[in-house]
Amino acid sequence: MNPTVTVRAADQPVAAIDEQAHAWSPATARARFRDGLTGPTAGVAAGHTQVNLISVPADWAYDMLLFCQRNPKPCPVLDVTDAGSWTTVLADGADLRTDLPRYRVWRDGELVDEPTDVRAHWRGDLVSFLIGCSFTFESALTGAGVPIRHVEQGRNVPMYVTGRQCRPAGRLHGPMVVSMRPVPPQHVAAALRETGLLPAVHGAPVHCGDPSALGIADLGRPDFGDPVDLEPDDIPMFWACGVTPQAAVMASRPPFAITHAPGQMFLTDARDEQYRIVA
Amino acid sequence: MNPTVTVRAADQPVAAIDEQAHAWSPATARARFRDGLTGPTAGVAAGHTQVNLISVPADWAYDMLLFCQRNPKPCPVLDVTDAGSWTTVLADGADLRTDLPRYRVWRDGELVDEPTDVRAHWRGDLVSFLIGCSFTFESALTGAGVPIRHVEQGRNVPMYVTGRQCRPAGRLHGPMVVSMRPVPPQHVAAALRETGLLPAVHGAPVHCGDPSALGIADLGRPDFGDPVDLEPDDIPMFWACGVTPQAAVMASRPPFAITHAPGQMFLTDARDEQYRIVA
Numbered sequence: 001m002n003p004t005v006t007v008r009a010a011d012q013p014v015a016a017i018d019e020q021a022h023a024w025s026p027a028t029a030r031a032r033f034r035d036g037l038t039g040p041t042a043g044v045a046a047g048h049t050q051v052n053l054i055s056v057p058a059d060w061a062y063d064m065l066l067f068c069q070r071n072p073k074p075c076p077v078l079d080v081t082d083a084g085s086w087t088t089v090l091a092d093g094a095d096l097r098t099d100l101p102r103y104r105v106w107r108d109g110e111l112v113d114e115p116t117d118v119r120a121h122w123r124g125d126l127v128s129f130l131i132g133c134s135f136t137f138e139s140a141l142t143g144a145g146v147p148i149r150h151v152e153q154g155r156n157v158p159m160y161v162t163g164r165q166c167r168p169a170g171r172l173h174g175p176m177v178v179s180m181r182p183v184p185p186q187h188v189a190a191a192l193r194e195t196g197l198l199p200a201v202h203g204a205p206v207h208c209g210d211p212s213a214l215g216i217a218d219l220g221r222p223d224f225g226d227p228v229d230l231e232p233d234d235i236p237m238f239w240a241c242g243v244t245p246q247a248a249v250m251a252s253r254p255p256f257a258i259t260h261a262p263g264q265m266f267l268t269d270a271r272d273e274q275y276r277i278v279a
Numbered sequence: 280m281n282p283t284v285t286v287r288a289a290d291q292p293v294a295a296i297d298e299q300a301h302a303w304s305p306a307t308a309r310a311r312f313r314d315g316l317t318g319p320t321a322g323v324a325a326g327h328t329q330v331n332l333i334s335v336p337a338d339w340a341y342d343m344l345l346f347c348q349r350n351p352k353p354c355p356v357l358d359v360t361d362a363g364s365w366t367t368v369l370a371d372g373a374d375l376r377t378d379l380p381r382y383r384v385w386r387d388g389e390l391v392d393e394p395t396d397v398r399a400h401w402r403g404d405l406v407s408f409l410i411g412c413s414f415t416f417e418s419a420l421t422g423a424g425v426p427i428r429h430v431e432q433g434r435n436v437p438m439y440v441t442g443r444q445c446r447p448a449g450r451l452h453g454p455m456v457v458s459m460r461p462v463p464p465q466h467v468a469a470a471l472r473e474t475g476l477l478p479a480v481h482g483a484p485v486h487c488g489d490p491s492a493l494g495i496a497d498l499g500r501p502d503f504g505d506p507v508d509l510e511p512d513d514i515p516m517f518w519a520c521g522v523t524p525q526a527a528v529m530a531s532r533p534p535f536a537i538t539h540a541p542g543q544m545f546l547t548d549a550r551d552e553q554y555r556i557v558a
Binding site: 061062065066069070077080192193196197199203204277278 | 340341344345348349356359471472475476478482483556557
């Protein structure tokens with residue numbers, strides 16, 4: 001999937017997720033996405049916290065919250081809504097049904113739609129989980145001088161389903177998903193340190209080096225996002241990924257769920273440094 | 280409440296929570312408590328993670344888990360059991376019904392019993408939450424040269440109900456409880472740093488200095504635990520406390536709950552450094 005940029009109506013002002021999107025406020029980004037703009041959100045409204053979305057019926061909410069508690073590296077929960085609510089304390093005036101660039105709608109574990117607005121699919125019993133996203137630590141990595149290859153190459157971050165099973169919770173089970181960033185050897189220590197200080201957004205990597213240790217056969221064929229080119233000597237570093245609940249939906253087949261599309265996140269008003277451990 | 284040491288049967292070997300208790304293994308500590316030994320557990324099985332216990336009926340478990348997610352400083356969840364189970368992944372072979380020094384049993388928000396064994400009170404629908412405890416960071420404080428006054432003085436840590444309300448979750452609401460440690464000024468920075476690196480066990484303090492800012496009228500009259508003497512120049516430092524769910528039980532009055540007695544914690548096999556952010 002390549003980054004795509006669309007504007008819904010021809011008479012709307014042209015907007016694109018480009019270098020200027022770094023400087024957008026989160027409210028501006030949400031308004032643009034509400035108006036139909038789509039595409040991966042890495043780098044958008046830089047310094048503001050992006051989150052994964054998963055909404056499940058209320059009778060699945062305890063299993064989902066327990067699944068997240070038991071798997072805090074892939075599923076760090078930053079907010080949970082009350083049933084039926086589409087608002088969150090993390091973003092003033094936001095509507096979780098319209099303000100993401102693109103959604104995925106799931107029935108019995110099968111992907112049935114990828115709309116840019118889920119008001120037609122919304123149910124009064126949906127509980128929404130906002131889960132930390134590794135895009136949050138990319139500003140910390142950039143600040144520490146660590147290059148971000150997928151941003152340099154204008155691509156979505158590559159994500160892979162691993163052979164590691166999450167700890168199950170009630171009816172929910174499934175494999176851990178990871179995101180991968182190639183890091184030059186001289187920057188590995190900084191990448192470990194900077195992300196370790198952000199446990200609310202996946203924290204330190206779960207693995208560095210040989211992808212086969214995670215059951216990943218081919219870095220060039222990610223399960224979500226785009227392949228990214230490694231520079232010579234780059235070491236692949238793998239972080240637990242907030243797409244993991246989507247993998248649990250596919251494996252566990254709850255009757256209904258709504259999620260974000262991988263890489264196309266919800267922009268909150270929170271600032272990345274709010275989640276940084278001060279040490 | 281002063282530290283008390285009792286042994287159930289006269290023909291059992293005498294055991295006491297004394298300086299030797301530092302060197303006990305967690306399994307030894309659990310066995311001693313199972314045999315009837317009681318008292319505050321600060322310093323017991325040093326370096327091993329101690330946790331708060333709260334068990335509620337399954338139909339209150341989602342509210343409790345959400346309350347913890349929404350109030351992560353006082354309520355960092357380290358494990359949640361399946362309904363009816365008295366085992367935990369955090370302690371091999373342990374029985375949550377017998378292995379704590381002392382329990383509290385609650386009906387409709389009222390304390391009805393303080394036994395050393397809750398097998399007679401157990402119900403098949405109880406879900407148990409194991410919540411990080413500030414005793415865990417005391418070994419880090421000691422390692423950094425920070426004196427622990429209540430340990431020096433052989434007392435339970437003082438705990439206070441504050442005027443700060445937690446963020447409610449469903450039927451659960453209540454004030455935040457804090458523990459207080461007096462810290463000499465030259466050690467304040469180390470105390471902040473060391474505890475900040477342990478977010479799973481309450482993390483950095485919620486307040487330093489004037490207790491009235493938290494609505495605490497008199498440091499000499501804690502709501503739980505013992506008063507502790509401040510040395511001249513000591514600064515009171517306040518950490519969010521895992522007794523907070525007990526305050527929520529008192530305020531929200533669920534029909535039934537079991538908790539640990541304040542300061543008399545469950546000893547897990549986990550090591551404190553497992554919860555330390557590496558930076």
